[in-house]
Amino acid sequence: QTATPYYREIISVLASTFRLQSFRANQLEAINATMSGKDVFVLMPTGGGKSLCYQLPAVCKSGSTQGVTVVISPLISLMNDQVTSLRNKNVEVELWNSENSSDDVYAINRRLNERQDLPSMLYLTPEKLRESTALKSTLNGLSEAGLLSRFVIDEAHCISTWGRDFRDAYAKLDWLRATYPDVPIMALTATANESVINDIIQRLNIPDCIFLKQSFNRPSLHYEVREKKKKLILIKEIAEFIGTRHANETGIVYCFSRKECEEVAQALRDRHGLKAQHYHAKMTSAQKKLVQEQWQSGGAHVIVCTIAFAMGIDNADVRFVVHYTMPKSMDAYYQETGRAGRDGRPADCVLFYHFSDAMRLMNQIKHDRKLDMPLLEEDEKRLMDNVRQVMDYCMNISQCRRIQILRHFDEVFDQKDCSKRCDVCKNDAQVTTQDITSEAIDVVHLVRLMLGKATTHHCKAVFLGSKKHRVKEKGHDELPGHGKGRGMGQVVVDQLFGKLVVMEVLHEKEILNGTGFFNYYLQVTRHSVESIEFTDNYCLSFPARTPS
Ligand code: ADP
Numbered sequence: 301q302t303a304t305p306y307y308r309e310i311i312s313v314l315a316s317t318f319r320l321q322s323f324r325a326n327q328l329e330a331i332n333a334t335m336s337g338k339d340v341f342v343l344m345p346t347g348g349g350k351s352l353c354y355q356l357p358a359v360c361k362s363g364s365t366q367g368v369t370v371v372i373s374p375l376i377s378l379m380n381d382q383v384t385s386l387r388n389k390n391v392e393v394e395l396w397n398s399e400n401s402s403d404d405v406y407a408i409n410r411r412l413n414e415r416q417d418l419p420s421m422l423y424l425t426p427e428k429l430r431e432s433t434a435l436k437s438t439l440n441g442l443s444e445a446g447l448l449s450r451f452v453i454d455e456a457h458c459i460s461t462w463g464r465d466f467r468d469a470y471a472k473l474d475w476l477r478a479t480y481p482d483v484p485i486m487a488l489t490a491t492a493n494e495s496v497i498n499d500i501i502q503r504l505n506i507p508d509c510i511f512l513k514q515s516f517n518r519p520s521l522h523y524e525v526r527e528k529k530k531k532l533i534l535i536k537e538i539a540e541f542i543g544t545r546h547a548n549e550t551g552i553v554y555c556f557s558r559k560e561c562e563e564v565a566q567a568l569r570d571r572h573g574l575k576a577q578h579y580h581a582k583m584t585s586a587q588k589k590l591v592q593e594q595w596q597s598g599g600a601h602v603i604v605c606t607i608a609f610a611m612g613i614d615n616a617d618v619r620f621v622v623h624y625t626m627p628k629s630m631d632a633y634y635q636e637t638g639r640a641g642r643d644g645r646p647a648d649c650v651l652f653y654h655f656s657d658a659m660r661l662m663n664q665i666k667h668d669r670k671l672d673m674p675l676l677e678e679d680e681k682r683l684m685d686n687v688r689q690v691m692d693y694c695m696n697i698s699q700c701r702r703i704q705i706l707r708h709f710d711e712v713f714d715q716k717d718c719s720k721r722c723d724v725c726k727n728d729a730q731v732t733t734q735d736i737t738s739e740a741i742d743v744v745h746l747v748r749l750m751l752g753k754a755t756t757h758h759c760k761a762v763f764l765g766s767k768k769h770r771v772k773e774k775g776h777d778e779l780p781g782h783g784k785g786r787g788m789g790q791v792v793v794d795q796l797f798g799k800l801v802v803m804e805v806l807h808e809k810e811i812l813n814g815t816g817f818f819n820y821y822l823q824v825t826r827h828s829v830e831s832i833e834f835t836d837n838y839c840l841s842f843p844a845r846t847p848s
């Protein structure tokens with residue numbers, strides 16, 4: 301890698317422009333490959349240093365093509381950050397997205413067409429690339445003059461309909477290769493399993509790309525899942541966790557909704573004296589900027605946010621990530637926890653899990669499908685599967701967290717390399733596994749008897765043998781399944797129901813009630829009624845101390 305004709309310039313630009321001493325894994329390989337005109341696929345975890353792979357060659361003059369590196373990126377906040385940081389390094393960059401005025405666009409176009417003083421880089425949203433004919437003819441001009449260095453597709457997983465945030469405008473990127481067959485393409489992502497990768501390569505038509513992949517293991521992170529308690533107890537637990545393990549250090553708390561962000565941030569401030577601020581999409585850009593500044597200057601230690609936030613922010617010294625609500629997918633979990641420990645020093649990731657949050661996520665998906673955001677059936681299935689995978693992860697305390705997380709990226713991990721930096725490895729030997737086949741059958745019979753007219757909460761209460769009024773008034777204390785789960789206790793029953801949802805035996809169905817609101821009733825899924833197979837898959841693992 302050091303013998304290429306570009307090496308000398310690469311090293312010099314690394315030090316002069318980027319003020320870095322050495323490369324991280326695969327960076328030099330990616331840079332060399334793209335500079336010699338090859339297509340490159342870079343699969344690197346969040347924080348691994350993807351941007352340098354295309355920013356550095358963009359500044360170099362010795363590559364096989366010289367001119368403008370066009371970066372297609374889906375997130376305006378991410379682009380803004382990168383552009384600001386590049387301009388601080390005196391790199392000439394233009395940015396073209398929906399925030400531009402027509403004057404800006406005119407100026408950018410003129411600069412690109414005059415070719416006197418070309419920028420090294422042009423950042424675009426995929427939508428602009430698709431919509432703007434002026435942009436297309438400018439690119440054609442550059443290409444004919446041999447001044448298109450390469451196309452960079454950042455967050456390339458958005459191309460794939462299998463990926464977690466598919467973008468329509470990304471799907472059309474196949475025309476890049478068709479229109480500019482000689483312009484090399486570099487695709488980068490942190491999020492890809494095998495089917496996503498193959499999909500990206502096929503859609504971009506880069507079958508012969510140099511493929512660079514490294515381990516997704518994040519040795520600095522400690523993973524832990526905890527049972528999610530009621531709101532005030534939970535917030536107290538989080539405050540204690542921060543106070544004892546991370547006093548005066550920075551961290552992120554992820555919440556489900558904007559309202560929840562505001563509530564949690566306020567409680568952490570008012571009740572527990574923490575320097576916490578909320579951050580979410582509905583704030584004005586001035587408000588966001590203020591919080592970002594506080595966060596970077598140490599005026600705010602804890603940022604309580606929805607997922608949108610962290611995309612634009614890159615503090616290397618985040619020491620903890622708390623999931624107040626479970627993430628929507630394992631990909632999302634990896635990315636969200638990946639915000640911590642970027643400096644390589646230890647950081648904690650604590651996920652608070654409760655069955656009802658999983659149901660809330662799933663119900664939201666179904667709800668979205670009906671209302672504002674029409675989803676295809678297959679998309680809905682995929683989003684639901686994503687939630688089920690996270691549920692499974694949360695409930696699986698018999699396998700090292702790293703094995704579980706990395707398996708999602710098709711990576712085989714050796715447990716001893718975890719070095720007890722996860723809750724499962726720490727507790728090992730204390731786990732017992734119980735076959736729950738007969739209990740599962742009991743639950744299914746019970747739920748069927750409810751005829752789809754009882755909530756999960758109610759079904760659990762009946763299963764546990766509750767004698768409460770709302771059980772008795774319906775005569776449910778007389779049902780054959782009443783009390784069958786009495787010996788199991790609430791926590792194990794939650795797990796049992798959760799497991800049956802993961803296995804797609806049970807689901808909640810949304811029913812519009814008389815007052816215009818939705819009720820969610822537990823049902824046995826259609827496919828499982830015919831084909832339930834009670835095999836040894838129906839095992840639950842739980843700490844040995846839990847009564848069974
Ligand atoms: P990604 O896009 O893969 O999430 P970034 O490109 O944003 O990651 O890089 C993450 C952080 O790592 C940035 O702060 C960046 O400056 C730093 N970084 C990247 N490459 C190197 C390197 N070779 N040496 C030191 N720091 C680096």
Ligand code: ZN
Pocket residue numbers: 700701702703718719720721722723724725726
């Ligand atoms: Zn482990």
